[in-house]
Amino acid sequence: MAPTVILVRHAQGLHDPELTELGRDQCRQVRDKLVPRIPKDFDVGLIIVSPMKRTIQTALLMFGELIERGVPIMAHAGWQENGVQPCDIGSSIDELKAMFPQVDFSQVDPVFPDKSSPEAAFYHETKSAIINRGQTVLIELRERPEKAVIVVSHSGFLRLGCTGHWFMNADWRVFEFEEGEEVKLRQWEETKAGGMGWSWEETVPLGHGLPEP
Template identity: 60%
Template sequence: MPPTIILVRHAQALHNVDRDYTIHDPPLSELGRNQCLHLRANLAPKIPSELDVELILVSPMKRTIETALLAFPQLIERGIPIVAHAGWQENSSQPCDIGSSLTTLPAEFPQVDFSQVDPVFPNKRGNAYANSRPAIVARGQSVLKDLYGRKEKVIIVVSHSGFLRVGVTGKWFYNGDYRVFEFEQGGTKLREFDMTKGKGGLGLSFEEEVELGDGLPEEEE
């Protein structure tokens, strides 16, 4: 049976505070760190009674990694692996959405397994991570197919609002909010659980839905 998927948007990072997208790979803000505690308090009681998590996947960005470490320490202490995956990084090629070097990240975050990160990371030019509608929609399909084939019962993925919305689900995610999904037949579409449908698990996200690829450039920027 395909896994249940908990999709989480990272908590507020420094570039979200004043919309300063020139900050390279920004860490969480103070508010963001508090949002992680709110997320933990809301979601932890459901694990493992309702959601028996066996894997945490993270975009290899500081803000997503920090969100996972702060929000899910009880899972990490239980030995649940936390694995970085380049397929879940954000869309744009602005500095805030360009990752740090794979030569430095493992030392900064020793709890995370970076061994499976695509070695082209953090390059996003002329490859599968380019900021274009065809590339982002294709990447969304690729990561879903990857999840569909996994054996874990429940997987948490900590990613980014843009990619989660226009690449994967068509749903909005507020900073630190989450939604829970199961796969529809075929492994390329998700069906949201009633427990998070509408405004998300924390009740903070927009209810409107968009089409995959909405607003993205047709050619790489």
């Protein structure tokens, strides 16, 4: 059976160096609301993070208690943000390893943080590339053995590559995979406005507004 998926947008950040004080407070609010439900409502067996400083800091602040209990945290380049602006280009893996020794970086694509060369075509900021990346990471998630997985990622990729839903800073949504060959997500009714109630209920088509090559 495919895992339940909790998709989380990172808290407010100063681009990619670190979270703002408001972002840290958002993390505390989410931690206090969501973590007590684990494992009662969500039997989380893995935390996946985009290998960016703001997403990793968010995961550690929100879910540090779970990590201390032994839930592994793994970085995955497929969950990084869409753009090629400086704030959306990650740091070197060596730098991230030194800053965040709790995180497993062993599975990060060696091309990271490149997002513009021909070798990094999977991460290009085009409609087709981002939809393809979204489908790829969701298929990987659907095939994982855990009962529930938390993913901490970015608003643009979560909305335009994966779900069509808006994610405000630090908000989260819960999804189940529908049966069938096609990758489809069904959202829990209680998170239609986000788990914290901070997000819009309107949806957009995947890839909406993204450029083509």
